Amino acid sequence: MRTILLYLFLALPSSILAGEADVIAADAEPIGGDFYRISVTVRHHDRDWDHYVKSWEVLDMNGKIIGVHGLRHPHVNEQPFTRSTTVIIPAHIDKVMIRAYDSIHGTGGNELMLYINRELK
16 A cells, blocks of 8 residues: 555656745835835745746735735745735735745645734834
8 A cells, every 4th residue: 555655646746746835924114105015935845837836915804815926937946035016005904914826726825914014114
């Protein structure tokens, strides 16, 4: 039985073995009005163009997507990696969820709750 399981494991495409994408850090920097510079660090064992992190998303606490940062290529040799984008976060929102999306699993890795500080530095 162990031999059969080993063969099944070895037969899996390497793209599946990379697992889900995990958000491991995030920061929201106010840049004026409802605009924030969101920086997100993601860890995922990108393998190739068939299995890599395609984006990360900013969601309100009801699950509505309020911002997306698309990634244009795999980050095979850069793990974890951090990317930033500007997102409009309405004044009534005081915390958001950040999640990553990979090309095989979609969402499902570790998400991170981020509290929004409205004070400019």
